[in-house]
Every structure is written in structure tokens, then in C-alpha cells.
Amino acid sequence: MKNTWTIFRRELNAYFVSPMAYVVLVFFFALASVFFYLFLASFLQNQQLIQMQAQQGGRFQPVNVNLMLIRGLLLNLSVISLFMIPMITMRSFSEDKHNGTMELLLTSPLTNWQIILGKYFAALTLYATMIGTTLLFMVLLFFYGDPEFLPILSGYIGLLLFGAALVGIGMFISSLTENQLVSALVTFVVMLFLWLVGALGSFNSTNWSQQLLQYLSTIEHLDDFVKGVFDTRHLVYYLSTAFLGLFLTYQSVESTRWRG
Amino acid sequence: MQKLWKILLWVGIIGIVAGLVLYSVVGLWRWYSVTTEIVGLMLVLGTVIMNFRIVVQALGRRSTKYGISMVIGGLFVLGILAAVNFFFYRNNYRSDWTQQKTFSLSDQTTKILRNLEKDVQVYAFWNDNDNARNQINELFIEYNNISPRFHYEFLDVDKNADIAQQVYAIEQYGTIVFKTETKEERWEPAPQFGGARPPQEEDITNTLIKVLRDEQKTVYFISGHGEVDLDDAQSRDGYGTAKAALEKQFYRVATLDLMSSDRVPGDASAVVIAGADKPYLQHELTALTTYLKQGGGVAVLLDPSPKPDFREFLSPFGIAPDNDIVVDPSLENRLFGGNPGTPLVRQYGEHKITKDFPYATIFHMTRSLQISGEVGALAISGGSAWGETDLSNLQQGVSFGESDIQGPLNIAAVTSVPSDSVNGKPGRLVVIGDSDFANNIQFNTQGNGNFFTNIVSWLAQDDDLISVSPKQMENRPLNMTAGDLRIVLYVIILFGLLIIGQGLRVYLKRRR
Known part of the structure; x- marks a missing residue:
């Protein structure tokens, strides 16, 4: 535990003393802000239109900031994350391999799991910080309105789990190569594939093969969280994907020990 | 020599894969896919047998052992994860965190x-x-x-x-x-x-309920006394629209002539009397009473005098139609689309027929009903309505007089009729002071159509056919002006600059 903590601190430190973390944070926040601002402006426009119709004797139509703004926004945050996660995970093993510090780590009294978990949670913390910057939007929305809290909470839980799964996969890919660019590119392609695989079954049906494809897709599981629906299926999917990523990382790190 | 074996091994593997691909494309095992498959398998097997010593040596090597155990371990973990996911896919816990349960079914x-x-x-x-x-x-x-x-x-x-x-x-x-x-x-x-x-x-x-149902139930409309015309979908007074709506709910709709028979047919799930001009004969009423006591469902849709009031038939069940016309001149009634002679109903009794019923209903020229005992009020007029009993002077305008009946008034009533056999199910009776409410013109006005089909469904013991009010999105607006939108923009920019500033600070500190 203590060793994992040490690695965690070392990695987190490496993220935040280099400009890397800030580049990720700024890029993400800038893109998220653009989406937020556009969503907000269009929501207000919609709201105004509906109010005008009601004043002219039309039927009263409600507007709902949770369903008409936050839900779409949170889904979009996951799209932006798709571009950012490879930048977060690309260095975790590739850098150590490239700098030759991997041998040092492997010959140290640390176990593989301690190294992997330390690195994993450091990367996940950076991801959480990145997602956390968007809480500013929620604060603003609460200031100007009365959004429902629980669906927002479940949305953020979903985004965290989504990140936990993808960071796991990114770590595995990073452990395969010492080239950070290759690591980032491959991670991006794999994530994009896991994203789009659900669209192969875009006929939304209960046909089993299409259901399987949709089940494998990372985004299909996020939608319920973002709606405000908590389902153990999605929890299990994300946690097992994260575990699979970590397990494969372990196998990959272990193999460098005996392959020499 | 070693090189040749290696090439043969690869050719074998490619052959196996190619055979499978051919099979998957054609969808059948054909001679060429079978041949490719067999040749591939033989090449691989042959290579392994001919080089058995080298294979055993390789298997003995530490790295091969690790490699094999890694693959097996990986497959094992993958299998467990798949099983866990499958289990939770079938046995999931799902909870809707929205306040209105927006994403939950009733x-x-x-x-x-x-x-x-x-x-x-x-x-x-x-x-x-x-x-x-x-x-x-x-x-x-x-x-x-x-x-x-x-x-x-x-x-x-x-x-x-x-x-x-x-x-x-x-x-x-x-x-x-x-x-x-x-x-x-x-x-x-x-x-x-x-x-x-x-x-x-x-x-x-x-x-879904209809597709699961095995039998088609029959609803009879009694004819022969000037009742509504089921086949008339055009004129104002016709019931063609109501008939079509019932048929959509998978009912068979037919007319029934009770004058020539002394009992209601056994296949009747419900019987409707709608807008009779003349009183029924005694044997007809007896047949209906027997049918009710055997667990049948009857709806009586009356109209004001001079149309018959069925008092003799209804009073044993605790329902007495008044000899009046319900009048509601209130502003509220007009606001929601009624007029003095067409009271609007927004208050319903507690009953399966009107449970969570979200609509208003209107009744053009209706009687009111006095109820007693176990009878429940189903539709109730507004408090400002009264029952005008002076029917002879309607043309000169109406006003509330001493002999009139003060509202709120019962416009529809419902009751259960105890069965005459020991374990029989009770009969179901609904009485409404008006028959126009479900005619071609009014059926699609307000919730009249739903009210009518709900009544028939209940009479026909189809309690599972439901009426769920569509979920209205909760109103959660933002109170923002154009100026506020600009403030939001500045706050966001400021926050972004803070992150950049912190990044620069770290960067410069490292450079020093």
C-alpha cells in the first residue's frame, strides 16, 4: 500500500511539474467551454421561444435544464475525453521504457501490481481533475437556475467510470511501446473503435449479435448515467474493462521480466 | 531445412484460416473450403510431428512456459470477466435517480x-x-x-x-x-x-396487453328503442367513432335486440344502453338485471327528459336519475371550453376507471344522478352548477330557483352488483346522465373518448388496460439575461486563464 502510494505521488508529481498536465487541462477546458457556451446559448434561445409562444396563448411547454442542456453536455465531455485520455496515458510506461528507468523500477523491491496501480491511479487522478474543471459549469447553472442534483451526480459518476475503463486500456497500450506518439495514436484508435462498435449495431434492436456489439461499446453504457439512471450492468462493464486493462498491463510488464 | 519447415508451418496456418474464412463467406462447407482446411491442418500437424524434438525442447524453455501460462491465464481472466458481465447483465439492479422518475415505467x-x-x-x-x-x-x-x-x-x-x-x-x-x-x-x-x-x-x-390476450371480447349495444347508430361515423349523433375506438382495443362490437330474446347472450363482456328514445319493456329490464347479477357489465347512457330515465331499473341498485338538466354558467366552466348547457367535469370519484385520469370531460345536456348506499360518484360537476328542473321554460333563459338542485352534481355513477350465486363475481354497472358525450363530434373532445373506453374496459373486466398520463417534463428553466450570459463567458475565460497561469508558473520554475 505504502509503495503504491509512493509511486502514485511520484507519477502525479511528474504530471504536474511538467507542462503536460496543464496542456491537457487547458485543451480540455477550452473545448468543454465552447460546448457549454453553445449549449447554454441555444438552451436560452429555446426557452425564450417557448415563453413567447406561451405568452401568445399557446400551450405551456416546460423547459428542463437537466434534460435539455446538462445531459447533452456531459455526453460531449466524454467525446472530448476520447482525445485527452491518450495524452494522459501515453507517458505512463512508454516514458520509463524510453528513459531506461523501467529497469530500475523492475529491479526495485516493488511488485508489478504496486507499480501498475500507482501509475494507474495517478493517471486517473489527472483525468478526474480534468473532468472536475467542468464542475464550474454546474456551479454556474445552479446559480442561475434549479437543476436536479442527483442526475448530475450520476452523470459525473458515469464519466469517472468511463475514464477508469479507458485509462486502463491506455495504460496497457503504453506498456507495449517505448514510443509515446505510437502509444497515444494506438490508444486513440482503440478507443475510437470501442466507441463506434455500438454503431455497427445501430439498428437498436434486441437481436443478440447487435446487443453484444452495443454491450462492448463504451459509450452505450454512459448514456444511462448521464440520463440519471444507475444500472449495475454499466458499473460492472466499466469496472471489468478497467480490470482487464490493468491485468493485460500486468502481463505485459511481467513479460519484460522474462523476455529480458 | 529449418527454414522450409517454418514456411510450411505458416502456409498450414494460413490454410486453416483461409478455409474458415471461405466457410464463413459461403455459409456452407464446400469442397474447396474443406480441402483448404484439411491441407492446412495436415501441414501444421506434419510440421509439429516431423520436428517433435525441437517442439519439445521449445516447450521446455522457460520463456515458452511463461508465454503459454500467460496466454492461458489471460484467457482464464477473460472468461471469468465475460461470465461476471453476463451474470450481471441478466441480474441487474436499476434505479432512476430523477425526481419525477422520468425514465421509469409505471x-x-x-x-x-x-x-x-x-x-x-x-x-x-x-x-x-x-x-x-x-x-x-x-x-x-x-x-x-x-x-x-x-x-x-x-x-x-x-x-x-x-x-x-x-x-x-x-x-x-x-x-x-x-x-x-x-x-x-x-x-x-x-x-x-x-x-x-x-x-x-x-x-x-x-x-402489448392486446397481443397477449387470447380471446376477443364482445361489447353489445342494445338496439330497437331509438338508440345511437353504431355504423354512423359521419353525422353528429352517430357512434361510429366510438365503435372504431373500441375495435382498436380489440373488442368485437355488435348490436343486440333484446325484444325478441329473454336473455343477454353468453359471450357478452359488456352491454351498453346509449340514448334510448323509448322505455324498455319489462322482460328486457329483467334480462339486464339477471345479466348483472351473473357478473355482467352494463353501461346506461341516459339523456334528459323526454327521454326515458330507467328509474325503475336503476333504483334497486341505489341510483336515481333526476328529472333535470345540469347548467353551469360559471366563468371557470367557460374558460375551459364548456358553456352553460355543457358542463365541464374536472373532478372524478376514486375508481379504477378514473384513476390518474388527466383529462377534463364535457357533457352536453345531461341529467344529474342521486346516489345512495355503495354507489360511487364517477364524474362530478363544478360547485357552481345546478340541476334545472323547470324544463318547460328553457328557451327563456335559466336561473337557479327553489326547486332546482344545487351542485356539485353527480353526472356519472358506478357500482358493483352482488352476484346471486355464492362464489360468483359481482356485476358492474355504470350510469351516465348523458349519451352525447361519446358521439362522433364529442368523442374526440377533451378526454371524452378515454372516459368512454375506460368505462367499457372496466365493464368487460379488462382492468389491466391502463391509462397512464404521459409524463410531463418538469419545468426547470434558467433565469438568465443576455448580460448574465456575458458574465458566464467572463467567468469561464478567467478560470481558463487561471489554469494557464498555474501551468506557466510551473514551467518557469522548472526553467530556472
Whole structure:
């Protein structure tokens, strides 16, 4: 535990003393802000239109900031994350391999799991910080309105789990190569594939093969969280994907020990 | 020599894969795919046997051992994860965190789905790019979540034109076909401006109930005393619209002549008396009373005098029609679309027929009803209404007089009739002071049509057919002006600059 903590601190430190973390944070926040601002402006426009119709004797139509703004926004945050996660995970093993510090780590009294978990949670913390910057939007929305809290909470839980799964996969890919660019590119392609695989079954049906494809897709599981629906299926999917990523990382790190 | 074996091994492996690919493309084992497969297998096996010593040596090597154990371990973990995911896929816990339970189905629907004993396949003919499709898909996801026997598929009418036209003869865009092994039911959207109206939970569940139902129930309308015309879908007074609505709910609708027979047919699930001009003969009323006491369902739709009041038939059950016309001149009544002679009802008794009933109903020229004992009021007029008893001077205007009956008044009443056998189920009786409310003109006004079909469903013991009010989105607006929007923009920019500033600070500190 203590060793994992040490690695965690070392990695987190490496993220935040280099400009890397800030580049990720700024890029993400800038893109998220653009989406937020556009969503907000269009929501207000919609709201105004509906109010005008009601004043002219039309039927009263409600507007709902949770369903008409936050839900779409949170889904979009996951799209932006798709571009950012490879930048977060690309260095975790590739850098150590490239700098030759991997041998040092492997010959140290640390176990593989301690190294992997330390690195994993450091990367996940950076991801959480990145997602956390968007809480500013929620604060603003609460200031100007009365959004429902629980669906927002479940949305953020979903985004965290989504990140936990993808960071796991990114770590595995990073452990395969010492080239950070290759690591980032491959991670991006794999994530994009896991994203789009659900669209192969875009006929939304209960046909089993299409259901399987949709089940494998990372985004299909996020939608319920973002709606405000908590389902153990999605929890299990994300946690097992994260575990699979970590397990494969372990196998990959272990193999460098005996392959020499 | 070693090199040759290596090449042969690879050729063998490629042969095996190619054989499988050929099979998957053609879908059958043909001579060429079988040959490729066999040759590939023989090459691989041959290579392994001929180089058995080297293979054993390689197996003995530490790295091979590790490699094999790694692959086995990996497959093992993958298998466990797949099993865990499958288990939780089938046994999930789902909870809707929204305050209004926006994404949950009603209790009735849940109950029906939990008890689903047959597989139901649903084909929704909605195009891929129709916005309403997502809305329907979200509903279907919830249905399928509760019962895996609820299967669904969306079919784009344009892309699957052949299936839509030839197999299902889809005439209207947006039709949803429900199929079991033995039966087929369909839901068709009412046409509206700007595309078809997507189905609500109520529509989907009711169609589901209908497709699960095995027998077709019959509703009889008694004829021969100047009652409403079931086959007239055109004129004001006809009941063609009501008949069509009942048939959509999978009822057989027929007329019944009681004058020539002394009893109600055994296949009658409900009997409706609507707008009779002349009083019934004694033997007809006796037949109806017997039918009620045997567990039947009867609806009596009266009208003000001079039409008969059925007092003799109804009073034993605790219902006495007044000899009046309900008048409601209040502003409220007018505001919501009524007029003095057409009271609007927004208050209903507690009963399955009107449970969670979201609509108002209007009754043009109606009697009021006095009720006693176990009888429940079903539809109740506003408090400012009264029952005008001076029917001779209606033309000169009406005002509340001494002999008039002060509101609120009962416009519809409901009661159960005890069975005359020991363990028999009780009969069901509904009385309404008006028969016009379900005619061709008024059926589609306010909630009149729903009120009528709900009554018939209850009489026919179809308590499971439901009426769920469509979920209204909760109003959660933002109170922002254009100025506020600008403030938001500045706050965001400021926050972004803070992150950049912190990054620069770290960067410069490292440079020093």
C-alpha cells in the first residue's frame, strides 16, 4: 500500500511539474467551454421561444435544464475525453521504457501490481481533475437556475467510470511501446473503435449479435448515467474493462521480466 | 531445412484460416473450403510431428512456459470477466435517480412485463433519422430491461420498403407491430402536423396487453328503442367513432335486440344502453338485471327528459336519475371550453376507471344522478352548477330557483352488483346522465373518448388496460439575461486563464 502510494505521488508529481498536465487541462477546458457556451446559448434561445409562444396563448411547454442542456453536455465531455485520455496515458510506461528507468523500477523491491496501480491511479487522478474543471459549469447553472442534483451526480459518476475503463486500456497500450506518439495514436484508435462498435449495431434492436456489439461499446453504457439512471450492468462493464486493462498491463510488464 | 519447415508451418496456418474464412463467406462447407482446411491442418500437424524434438525442447524453455501460462491465464481472466458481465447483465439492479422518475415505467406496466410468459417481438417502422425514434427507443430499453422476453427492432420504412409493404402491409408511417407466435397487433399513430405522434407508454402497454390476450371480447349495444347508430361515423349523433375506438382495443362490437330474446347472450363482456328514445319493456329490464347479477357489465347512457330515465331499473341498485338538466354558467366552466348547457367535469370519484385520469370531460345536456348506499360518484360537476328542473321554460333563459338542485352534481355513477350465486363475481354497472358525450363530434373532445373506453374496459373486466398520463417534463428553466450570459463567458475565460497561469508558473520554475 505504502509503495503504491509512493509511486502514485511520484507519477502525479511528474504530471504536474511538467507542462503536460496543464496542456491537457487547458485543451480540455477550452473545448468543454465552447460546448457549454453553445449549449447554454441555444438552451436560452429555446426557452425564450417557448415563453413567447406561451405568452401568445399557446400551450405551456416546460423547459428542463437537466434534460435539455446538462445531459447533452456531459455526453460531449466524454467525446472530448476520447482525445485527452491518450495524452494522459501515453507517458505512463512508454516514458520509463524510453528513459531506461523501467529497469530500475523492475529491479526495485516493488511488485508489478504496486507499480501498475500507482501509475494507474495517478493517471486517473489527472483525468478526474480534468473532468472536475467542468464542475464550474454546474456551479454556474445552479446559480442561475434549479437543476436536479442527483442526475448530475450520476452523470459525473458515469464519466469517472468511463475514464477508469479507458485509462486502463491506455495504460496497457503504453506498456507495449517505448514510443509515446505510437502509444497515444494506438490508444486513440482503440478507443475510437470501442466507441463506434455500438454503431455497427445501430439498428437498436434486441437481436443478440447487435446487443453484444452495443454491450462492448463504451459509450452505450454512459448514456444511462448521464440520463440519471444507475444500472449495475454499466458499473460492472466499466469496472471489468478497467480490470482487464490493468491485468493485460500486468502481463505485459511481467513479460519484460522474462523476455529480458 | 529449418527454414522450409517454418514456411510450411505458416502456409498450414494460413490454410486453416483461409478455409474458415471461405466457410464463413459461403455459409456452407464446400469442397474447396474443406480441402483448404484439411491441407492446412495436415501441414501444421506434419510440421509439429516431423520436428517433435525441437517442439519439445521449445516447450521446455522457460520463456515458452511463461508465454503459454500467460496466454492461458489471460484467457482464464477473460472468461471469468465475460461470465461476471453476463451474470450481471441478466441480474441487474436499476434505479432512476430523477425526481419525477422520468425514465421509469409505471407500476402497471412493470407488473405486466414481470408476468410476461410469451416472447413478444416488436417491429417499429420509424425511420433512422426521425427524432421521435430515440424517444421510443428509450421506452423500449426500459421495457426490455424489465422483461428480456420483450424484443424489439426498428425498421426504416424506406430502407426496408419490401418488408414494410409486403410482409407487414404498413400503410401508415410510424406503425408498430407487436407479434407473438400466434397473434399480431399493431399500433398506428394519429396523424398530426409535423410528423407522426410517437407512442407513449400507455399506447405500448395497451397494445402489448392486446397481443397477449387470447380471446376477443364482445361489447353489445342494445338496439330497437331509438338508440345511437353504431355504423354512423359521419353525422353528429352517430357512434361510429366510438365503435372504431373500441375495435382498436380489440373488442368485437355488435348490436343486440333484446325484444325478441329473454336473455343477454353468453359471450357478452359488456352491454351498453346509449340514448334510448323509448322505455324498455319489462322482460328486457329483467334480462339486464339477471345479466348483472351473473357478473355482467352494463353501461346506461341516459339523456334528459323526454327521454326515458330507467328509474325503475336503476333504483334497486341505489341510483336515481333526476328529472333535470345540469347548467353551469360559471366563468371557470367557460374558460375551459364548456358553456352553460355543457358542463365541464374536472373532478372524478376514486375508481379504477378514473384513476390518474388527466383529462377534463364535457357533457352536453345531461341529467344529474342521486346516489345512495355503495354507489360511487364517477364524474362530478363544478360547485357552481345546478340541476334545472323547470324544463318547460328553457328557451327563456335559466336561473337557479327553489326547486332546482344545487351542485356539485353527480353526472356519472358506478357500482358493483352482488352476484346471486355464492362464489360468483359481482356485476358492474355504470350510469351516465348523458349519451352525447361519446358521439362522433364529442368523442374526440377533451378526454371524452378515454372516459368512454375506460368505462367499457372496466365493464368487460379488462382492468389491466391502463391509462397512464404521459409524463410531463418538469419545468426547470434558467433565469438568465443576455448580460448574465456575458458574465458566464467572463467567468469561464478567467478560470481558463487561471489554469494557464498555474501551468506557466510551473514551467518557469522548472526553467530556472
